[in-house]
Amino acid sequence: MERVRAFMDEHIVPAVPVYHDQSASIDRWAAIPPVFDELKEKARAAGLWNLFMPPSEHDDAFFTSVGLTNVEYAPIAELMGRISFASEVFNCMAPDTGNFEVLHRYGTPEQKQRFMVPLRDGKTRSAFLMTEPAVASSDARNIQTEIRRDGGDYVINGRKWWSSGAGHPRCDFFILMGKTDPEAAAYRQQSMILVPRATPGVTLVRHLPVFGYDHAPHGHFEVALENVRVPAEYMLLGEGRGFEIAQGRLGPGRIHHTMRNIATMEVALEKMCRRLLSRRTFGKAIAEHSVWEERIARARCEIEMARLLCLKAAHRMDTVGNKEARAEIAMIKIAAPRMAQQIVDDAIQAHGGGGVSDDFGLAELWANTRIVRLTDGPDEVHERQLARMELARYADEGARP
Known part of the structure; x- marks a missing residue:
């Protein structure tokens, strides 16, 4: 984690304005900002590459995990989530992570050579x-x-x-x-x-x-x-195996999104606090008004709750497998995007009219957060799954009052 943090501080954070300046001068649908590939080469040379895959029985000559568990990767994914393009610098971006895992778990040697190896090496996207x-x-x-x-x-x-x-x-x-x-x-x-x-x-x-x-x-x-x-x-894998593959793919993908959601919450809270301390209304800093004290306190509580639930889900995935961890995966998939959306919304409110502009990055942060409530399945699907698992615990007792 500290190596990723140091790399981001030394290389990625200073490159953010360069990345945006270069993006503004090219056709962004046809070309990649040069600094981006420079960052990727540095990350790969530093051994900070393909960090998202935990060790498994599927490791082979085509790919061997660097050895991080889901619990170990969670805070790293959170660090990456602070900057929109950082995950790709480390070759840990969606949907490639999920597609990579599908090929790693279910692909034939020929499929892996044709499709997975270039993805592994960062030469292609999917x-x-x-x-x-x-x-x-x-x-x-x-x-x-x-x-x-x-x-x-x-x-x-x-x-x-x-x-x-x-x-x-x-x-x-x-x-x-x-x-x-x-x-x-x-x-x-x-x-x-x-x-x-x-x-x-x-x-x-x-x-x-x-x-x-x-x-x-x-x-x-x-x-x-x-x-x-x-x-x-x-x-x-064979005809008729689509749902089996989907379950193997979507578990890790869902939790990776929530790891990045936690980063979104932290960034939004930081922006909110700095703004509230820098502006005064009715004779005192906005931060001193009780409504904002309540919102800040609630945000910090929710960030810590989301982080702990995410780590619990990651721990269950590591210890009992993705299928047995599906309840915890569903819980964090439901909770984290909603919490993040509310904290970003509060940060927008703290910035007044500036919050809905592009000046502070909050409008885009809100858009990116809102879509996660649909990504890899809408909230309602995960709520349905979670409720059915909960009800199943009592089904054998009959309809006792």
Whole structure:
């Protein structure tokens, strides 16, 4: 953790204005600011690379974890979350972390060599195509994109959206979830398949901004797939295994988001306190008004509660596995984004009109926080899962009063 902190203080924090200046002078959808690749080379040379993967039985010649557990990685992810692009400097960015883990867990040696190794080395980026505009995708059984076997290939037809990273200039492939057998049992209809970005029939229909922020060069896109033909060996794990893969992928991804949410809370609280101490109203510093004392105290309590719950979830993942930790993962996924959203909103209020401008970075911080309540599944899905687990504890007792 201290090595990451020192690297950020020495290299990333001073590069923030350089990164933004260079971004302003290029086509951000087609090029990467030069300083960004310089930072990545420094991080890799320092051994601060691919830190997100805990040791597992899947480690092999293609990838060996640096050895950090989820508990050890949590405060590191929080540090990275303080600056929007820092995670990618260390090759620890979404959705690549989740896609990497899918390939690491479920990929064949040939799939790993073609898709995972370049991702491991930071040479490519990727996207995850699951959500669809025509159906309520919070219930993934609704997904309708067709994956049809045709000889030695699969042919894909459908439309996806909120495909984060699909338009990145270095995006090399997608992991796509679609339907291989509409007649199978409900949770055996879906499969996941690897789709090279340059495959004929793949079209980026439009970019989808988040409250006006484009998040270039990463961004979020609507993607059309028309008779997209990929080799049969690009199927992951086998037909009908899509839900099984999704559960393996989404657990770690959800908790990584919440680790970064905690960083958002800390940054927002810092900005709030500094602003409240620097301005006076009605004869005293704004910070001395009781309403702000209450909000500051509540924010600090919520940050510490979120951090402890996140660490508990990480500990459970390390000790009993992602499946057994699903309750704790659901809890932190529900709690952290909501807490972060409220603290950022309070920070905006403390800045008055400046808070909703781009001058203090809070408006973008709010937008980035709000979307996490939908990322990897909306709050309601996690609440449903958590409530069912809780009710199951009492189901055998019957309907006793």
